[in-house]
Amino acid sequence: MERKVISFEEALLSLDHQKLKALIEQSSQTETNIHVVENLIVPALERIGNGWEQGDIALSQVYMSSRICEELVDDMLPVQSPERKNQPKMAITSLEDYHLMGKRIVYSVLRSSGFELQDYGRTTVDTLVNKAIDDKLQILLISTLMLHSALRVKEVNHQFLQKQVNIKIVVGGAPFLFDHNLWREVGADALGKSASASVGLISTIMGELSS
Amino acid sequence: MSQQSMSSLNRVLTTLSHKEPDRVPFFLLVTMHGAKALGLSIKDYFSSAKNVVEGQIRMQKKFRHDCIYTFFYAPIEIEAWGGEVIYSDNGPPNSGTPFIQSFDDIKTLHPPDVRKAPCLQKVLNATHMLKGKIGDEAPIIGVVMSPFSLPVMQMGFDRYFLLMHEHPDLFDQLMKINQEFCVNWANAQLDAGATAICYFDPVSSSTITTRKLYLNTGYQIACATLPRINGPTATHMASGRCIPILDDIAKTGTGLVGVSSLEPLEKIKSICKGKLTVVGNLNGIEMRRWDTTDAEIAVKATIQSAAPGGGFILSDNHGEIPWEITDDVLLAISHAVHQWGTYPILHM
Numbered sequence: 001m002e003r004k005v006i007s008f009e010e011a012l013l014s015l016d017h018q019k020l021k022a023l024i025e026q027s028s029q030t031e032t033n034i035h036v037v038e039n040l041i042v043p044a045l046e047r048i049g050n051g052w053e054q055g056d057i058a059l060s061q062v063y064m065s066s067r068i069c070e071e072l073v074d075d076m077l078p079v080q081s082p083e084r085k086n087q088p089k090m091a092i093t094s095l096e097d098y099h100l101m102g103k104r105i106v107y108s109v110l111r112s113s114g115f116e117l118q119d120y121g122r123t124t125v126d127t128l129v130n131k132a133i134d135d136k137l138q139i140l141l142i143s144t145l146m147l148h149s150a151l152r153v154k155e156v157n158h159q160f161l162q163k164q165v166n167i168k169i170v171v172g173g174a175p176f177l178f179d180h181n182l183w184r185e186v187g188a189d190a191l192g193k194s195a196s197a198s199v200g201l202i203s204t205i206m207g208e209l210s211s
Numbered sequence: 212m213s214q215q216s217m218s219s220l221n222r223v224l225t226t227l228s229h230k231e232p233d234r235v236p237f238f239l240l241v242t243m244h245g246a247k248a249l250g251l252s253i254k255d256y257f258s259s260a261k262n263v264v265e266g267q268i269r270m271q272k273k274f275r276h277d278c279i280y281t282f283f284y285a286p287i288e289i290e291a292w293g294g295e296v297i298y299s300d301n302g303p304p305n306s307g308t309p310f311i312q313s314f315d316d317i318k319t320l321h322p323p324d325v326r327k328a329p330c331l332q333k334v335l336n337a338t339h340m341l342k343g344k345i346g347d348e349a350p351i352i353g354v355v356m357s358p359f360s361l362p363v364m365q366m367g368f369d370r371y372f373l374l375m376h377e378h379p380d381l382f383d384q385l386m387k388i389n390q391e392f393c394v395n396w397a398n399a400q401l402d403a404g405a406t407a408i409c410y411f412d413p414v415s416s417s418t419i420t421t422r423k424l425y426l427n428t429g430y431q432i433a434c435a436t437l438p439r440i441n442g443p444t445a446t447h448m449a450s451g452r453c454i455p456i457l458d459d460i461a462k463t464g465t466g467l468v469g470v471s472s473l474e475p476l477e478k479i480k481s482i483c484k485g486k487l488t489v490v491g492n493l494n495g496i497e498m499r500r501w502d503t504t505d506a507e508i509a510v511k512a513t514i515q516s517a518a519p520g521g522g523f524i525l526s527d528n529h530g531e532i533p534w535e536i537t538d539d540v541l542l543a544i545s546h547a548v549h550q551w552g553t554y555p556i557l558h559m
């Protein structure tokens with residue numbers, strides 16, 4: 001499998017759509033679609049995410065590959081498909097920030113991994129808190145690029161505590177990569193250092209929520 | 212030389228020739244702090260050249276650093292193209308809705324006249340007034356966005372990546388248009404009195420682009436743009452990583468490189484030795500949690516890693532001190548550079 005994952009990763013990085021389709025078709029002959037997603041696509045995206053964290057892979061490649069995978073998985077697991085993991089209830093937003101790239105990539109990576117989630121777009125603290133509570137979210141993913149936006153996660157957490165709702169906050173984005181304590185300081189439950197890290201984090205939180 | 216006797220400009224010129232001046236040159240790249248000093252909102256502060264002149268002069272007196280920085284904010288260039296700028300009370304202005312909404316827009320795009328755009332005029336006026344006050348005492352650093360990095364604000368990151376990968380002809384066209392603007396904008400600042408131009412190019416950084424892509428894009432663009440700028444340039448990665456492309460950056464015709472705190476400074480310095488002056492690399496984001504002792508420790512470590520032999524300017528790693536950083540911490544940084552940065556550097 002490892003060899004196949006590496007071939008898939010290479011095809012993604014070189015934007016070789018034909019090879020990607022061929023590799024998926026090959027795997028689909030012996031595996032169900034959800035298994036192809038879990039065993040081929042997710043590990044390849046994880047490798048790409050790790051490569052970006054190490055400085056070996058460019059953001060443009062992270063972005064292009066996440067978009068391609070999102071499309072491939074949309075064909076394999078349509079939104080209504082029972083195989084889509086639509087638990088837990090989650091949403092992603094860019095908080096008080098005009099930079100949407102980080103959010104876009106995380107959204108694509110999670111959907112490429114078979115998760116369904118809402119995209120709240122850009123939000124302010126108050127609209128976000130109300131929406132998250134109305135939607136009965138279990139996990140809220142927040143992406144920020146500006147430091148002053150990152151600091152506003154504090155207010156979201158504060159309001160959740162005040163309103164006594166248990167919504168787990170997962171944060172990510174450049175400021176959190178420069179200050180490793182920032183995620184704790186703003187009261188987040190977890191930090192994703194790359195977009196693909198979100199997949200493992202969601203799985204861990206799901207485990208905690210169900211135990 | 213144990214006494215700190217040189218002018219800021221001579222100190223910088225000496226380090227640029229890869230020799231040791233009297234002390235490590237220190238660029239405290241403060242922008243929004245001028246608004247704090249003058250008791251103005253960030254928006255009001257940047258609304259007039261006079262404020263920025265007053266702010267820069269006051270800050271240089273207070274923090275005793277070796278340059279004047281005429282950078283207002285990156286999206287001021289977007290304003291010149293007719294784009295939107297969004298101000299905040301406690302952070303840097305950001306660009307709003309991108310003005311290139313479809314790839315076809317590029318076909319009819321023209322760069323603005325840098326001498327007519329009122330927002331750029333403000334920067335030129337500030338530069339001119341600062342030159343009148345500072346003369347040759349300290350370098351005045353002007354700023355441009357590279358033709359390769361500007362499109363993120365012109366069209367949004369996602370659309371820009373698609374342009375790069377799927378529409379090479381239009382990409383080339385946009386680069387030509389941006390290059391005209393960048394060269395004119397840089398030269399207008401030099402004419403107004405700037406000593407050198409800081410060429411911000413973080414999209415070329417290895418955080419965003421691989422070396423392979425850089426060599427086909429950002430590198431070529433820098434090689435074509437920088438020689439047309441009529442003065443010395445520093446290439447700044449705005450805290451993006453750059454170790455894989457340092458040797459290439461050295462070949463673009465730039466004299467300095469602004470580097471990230473995410474990479475080991477000693478390694479950077481050894482690669483750049485004799486080729487590029489290293490500018491950096493205090494972590495501005497982490498700085499928010501520093502106390503004065505942390506500041507001193509960070510400055511000492513930075514000096515120890517990169518100052519010996521010259522070819523080094525101590526600064527933050529992004530090219531802008533975040534709004535949240537207190538004056539106490541900035542004073543502690545300054546104090547530590549003055550105390551520990553005297554050449555020859557002693558083992559601390």
Ligand code: B12
Nearest residue numbers: 102143147172173174192195284285303305306413450451
């Ligand atoms: C390239 C760059 C630029 C470019 C393009 C910026 C842009 N996107 O619009 C240009 C030159 C235009 C620029 C300008 C400015 N920049 Co700039 N820039 C950068 C740089 C190098 C990369 C930013 C970037 O876009 N990365 C791409 C995104 C997608 O990466 P990311 O946020 O890290 O996201 C990844 C992961 O973190 C993760 N992730 C993200 N969100 C989430 C969420 C979850 C839940 C999870 C799990 C994961 C996750 O997934 C992503 C992919 O793996 C950073 C420094 C750095 N080393 O990162 C500074 C940086 C973002 N810039 C910064 C600033 C301040 C500015 C300016 C405001 C400066 C000014 N005064 O004008 C301007 C304004 C720009 C604007 N748009 O208005 C600061 C922001 C922090 C602060 N100090 O407030 C940074 C962090 C530099 C620093 N060290 O201080 N910049």
